[in-house]
Amino acid sequence: MPSLGLALMLLASLISPASSSCSEHEKSSLLQLLAGLSRDGGLATSWRSNTDCCTWEGITCNQDRKVTDVSLASRGLEGSISPSLGNLTGLLRLNLSRNSLSGALPLELVSSSSIIVLDVSFNRLAGALHELPSSTPARPLQIPTTPCASAPSLAVLELSFNKFSGNIPPGFGNCSVLKMLSAGYNNLCGTLPGELFNITSLEHLSLPNNWLDGAVNGIGKLTNLVTLDLGENGFTGNIPESIGDLKRLEELQLEHNNMSGELPTALSNCTNLVTIDLNTNRFSGELNKVKFASLSNLRKLDLLFNDFTGTIPESIYSCTNLTALRLSYNRFHGQLSEKISNLKYLSFLSLSNNSLTNITRTLQILSSSKSLTTLYIGCNFLDETMPQDDSIDGFENLQVLSMSECSLSGTIPDWLSKLKNLGMLFLQSNQLTGRVPDWISSLNLLFYLDISNNSFTGEIPPALMEMPMLRSDKTPPKVFFELLVWNENTFMQYLMLSAFPKVLNLAINNFTGVIPEEIGQLKGLISLNLSSNRLSGEMPEQICNLTNLQVLDLSGNQLTGTIPAALKNLHFLSRFNVSNNDLEGPIPNVGQFSTFPDSSFGGNPKLCSPMITNHCGSAEAGPVSTKHIGNEVIFAIAFGIFFGVGVLYDQIVLARYFG
Structure with missing residues (x-):
C-alpha cells in the first residue's frame, strides 16, 4: 500500500501544471484592461489582484496557466481597449463584442503573433484600420468551426458595427490564411485594394x-469564398464572369449598390448558392442567360428594384428548394406560369409593380401553394376585375396579402x-x-386592414x-419573414409580422353616417384613419378609450360638434x-395637443384656440384658414405614422416594405 501511494503521488506530479496560477505579467496585462474601463460590468468583483487570473470571469487558461481566451461579450463594458492585451503571448481568441467600447x-492586437480570432464587433470603436505588418510568426491554427492543420495567426477578424473610417489598408493582403474578414456597418470608404x-x-x-x-472585378480570385456580402455600399459596374469560379459560394449579397448590366451566364456555375440578393441596383436585361436549373440549392432570390425585362423565366421554378422569391419593381410582363407550383416550400412571394396580367388565373395557380405565408402582387393586373368565383380555394397558411394599386373593379x-x-390585408x-362584408370579423387574426382609396359605400x-x-x-403571431422586410424611408428593418402596428384604414371612400360609438371597443388600435369620407355627426367620446392610439385622422369629413376634451388622455x-x-x-391645449400643427385643425372656422388665428372669446378674430388641402396632401398626412420612438411610417409606400 505505501508503494501504491507513492506511485499515485508521482503520477499526480507528472500531470499537474508547472505553476498553480497565471503569471504576474499576464495578470498585470489584464488589470490594465480593467483600469481602462469606465464601466466594467462587475468584472472588478472577480478580477482581484490577489487571486489567480485563470479563475477570473471571462478568462480561460491552458494547462501551462497561460491565458488563451478573453471572452467578455455583452458585458456592458465602456471605455477603451488597452494595448496591454497584446502582451498575452498565448492569447488565441479575444471576444469583446456587443459592448460600448470606444477609441x-x-x-498590438491586429499584429499579435498569437491571436487567431479577434471579435470587437458591435462597439463604438473609431479611427482608421491600421495597416498590418508585413509578416507574423506562424503557429498552429485551432478554430473549432474551421479545422485546419497549420497557418499563420490571424484567421478571423470581426470588426462589424463600429465607427471605423478610411480606406481598407492594402496590408490585409499579408494575412495569407485569413478565413473571415467582417467589417460591416462602419464608415469605410474607397475601393477594395487589389491585395485583398x-x-x-x-x-x-x-x-x-x-x-x-x-468595381468588384477581382472577386473571382477568391475561389474559397462561401460568403460574399458587399451590400449597401456604392459599388458600380457589373458582376464579372469570373464569379463562376467561386464554386463554393453559398451567399451572394450585393443589394443596395449602383451595379448594372446583365447577370452573367457564369452565375449558373455557382451551384452551391443558397442566397442571391441583388435588390436595389440597376441590373437590366432578361434573366434567361442564367440557368437557374443548375442552382438546385437556391432558397432565396431577391431581385427587387432593378430593371429586368421580359417574362419570368420558367427555369426559376426548377429551384425546388426556394422559400423566398422577390421580383418586385422590375419590368416583367405576361402571365404567371403554372410551373411555379413546383415550388413546394415557397413561403414568401412578391411580384408587385410589374406588368403581369390575368389576376384570376394567377390566384388560381398560387392558391395551391400550401407553404405560402406572404403574397404581394399589387401594381399589376391594371383595370382587371377582382375574381369572385369559388375556383380560388386554398391559401390556408397565408398571413399577408397585398392586391393594392391595381385599379381592380368589383x-x-x-x-x-x-x-x-x-x-394583414392590403386592398x-x-x-x-359595395359594402364591407360582415364576415370580416370572422378573421380572428386580422390586425391590419387597409381598404383606403376605393369607392366603398354605406x-x-x-x-x-x-x-x-x-x-x-x-x-400578432411572432412569425419570421423569409426575407428582411424594411422601410426604405427610415431604414428600419423588420423580421417579424408582429413588428407592424394594428391599423384600420378606411380613408378616401364614400362611407356615410356617424362614427359608431362601438369604435371605442378597438382598444388594440395604433392607427385609425377615417379621412376623406362623408361621415357626419359628432366625434364619439368613446374614441378616448383607444389608449394605444398613435395616429388618428378624421379629416375631410362633415363632422360637427366639439373635440372631446378627454382626447388629451391619449398619451401616445x-x-x-x-x-x-x-x-x-x-x-x-394641454399635453400633446399643444404640439400638433395648425394644419391639424384647419378648415374648421368655428374652432378656436390660443394656438390658432381664431382666439376663443375674440369676436374680432379672423376665421381659421379654409385653404383647401389637396388629395395628395391629405393622403400623405393620412397615411403617415410617427411612432413614439421616432419611426416615420408612411402608408403610401407600405407595400414597399415587402416589395
Whole structure:
C-alpha cells in the first residue's frame, strides 16, 4: 500500500501544471484592461489582484496557466481597449463584442503573433484600420468551426458595427490564411485594394453598409469564398464572369449598390448558392442567360428594384428548394406560369409593380401553394376585375396579402373569408365598390386592414367593430419573414409580422353616417384613419378609450360638434388631424395637443384656440384658414405614422416594405 501511494503521488506530479496560477505579467496585462474601463460590468468583483487570473470571469487558461481566451461579450463594458492585451503571448481568441467600447483598435492586437480570432464587433470603436505588418510568426491554427492543420495567426477578424473610417489598408493582403474578414456597418470608404483579392484562403468576406465604391472585378480570385456580402455600399459596374469560379459560394449579397448590366451566364456555375440578393441596383436585361436549373440549392432570390425585362423565366421554378422569391419593381410582363407550383416550400412571394396580367388565373395557380405565408402582387393586373368565383380555394397558411394599386373593379370577394390565418390585408387604391362584408370579423387574426382609396359605400359596418385582434392587446403571431422586410424611408428593418402596428384604414371612400360609438371597443388600435369620407355627426367620446392610439385622422369629413376634451388622455397620440370638417369650440391645449400643427385643425372656422388665428372669446378674430388641402396632401398626412420612438411610417409606400 505505501508503494501504491507513492506511485499515485508521482503520477499526480507528472500531470499537474508547472505553476498553480497565471503569471504576474499576464495578470498585470489584464488589470490594465480593467483600469481602462469606465464601466466594467462587475468584472472588478472577480478580477482581484490577489487571486489567480485563470479563475477570473471571462478568462480561460491552458494547462501551462497561460491565458488563451478573453471572452467578455455583452458585458456592458465602456471605455477603451488597452494595448496591454497584446502582451498575452498565448492569447488565441479575444471576444469583446456587443459592448460600448470606444477609441481606436490597438495595433498590438491586429499584429499579435498569437491571436487567431479577434471579435470587437458591435462597439463604438473609431479611427482608421491600421495597416498590418508585413509578416507574423506562424503557429498552429485551432478554430473549432474551421479545422485546419497549420497557418499563420490571424484567421478571423470581426470588426462589424463600429465607427471605423478610411480606406481598407492594402496590408490585409499579408494575412495569407485569413478565413473571415467582417467589417460591416462602419464608415469605410474607397475601393477594395487589389491585395485583398490575393487572400485566397478567404471563406467569408463581409463588408456591408459602408461607403465603399468601385468595381468588384477581382472577386473571382477568391475561389474559397462561401460568403460574399458587399451590400449597401456604392459599388458600380457589373458582376464579372469570373464569379463562376467561386464554386463554393453559398451567399451572394450585393443589394443596395449602383451595379448594372446583365447577370452573367457564369452565375449558373455557382451551384452551391443558397442566397442571391441583388435588390436595389440597376441590373437590366432578361434573366434567361442564367440557368437557374443548375442552382438546385437556391432558397432565396431577391431581385427587387432593378430593371429586368421580359417574362419570368420558367427555369426559376426548377429551384425546388426556394422559400423566398422577390421580383418586385422590375419590368416583367405576361402571365404567371403554372410551373411555379413546383415550388413546394415557397413561403414568401412578391411580384408587385410589374406588368403581369390575368389576376384570376394567377390566384388560381398560387392558391395551391400550401407553404405560402406572404403574397404581394399589387401594381399589376391594371383595370382587371377582382375574381369572385369559388375556383380560388386554398391559401390556408397565408398571413399577408397585398392586391393594392391595381385599379381592380368589383367587390371584396367572399373567398377571402376562408383565409383564417390572415393577419394583414392590403386592398388600397383599387376601384372596389359595395359594402364591407360582415364576415370580416370572422378573421380572428386580422390586425391590419387597409381598404383606403376605393369607392366603398354605406355606413361603417358594425362588423369592423368586432374584429378580435383590434379589440384586444394581444400581439400578432411572432412569425419570421423569409426575407428582411424594411422601410426604405427610415431604414428600419423588420423580421417579424408582429413588428407592424394594428391599423384600420378606411380613408378616401364614400362611407356615410356617424362614427359608431362601438369604435371605442378597438382598444388594440395604433392607427385609425377615417379621412376623406362623408361621415357626419359628432366625434364619439368613446374614441378616448383607444389608449394605444398613435395616429388618428378624421379629416375631410362633415363632422360637427366639439373635440372631446378627454382626447388629451391619449398619451401616445403623435399624429392627429381633424381638418376640413365643421367642428366648433375650443381646441384642447394641454399635453400633446399643444404640439400638433395648425394644419391639424384647419378648415374648421368655428374652432378656436390660443394656438390658432381664431382666439376663443375674440369676436374680432379672423376665421381659421379654409385653404383647401389637396388629395395628395391629405393622403400623405393620412397615411403617415410617427411612432413614439421616432419611426416615420408612411402608408403610401407600405407595400414597399415587402416589395
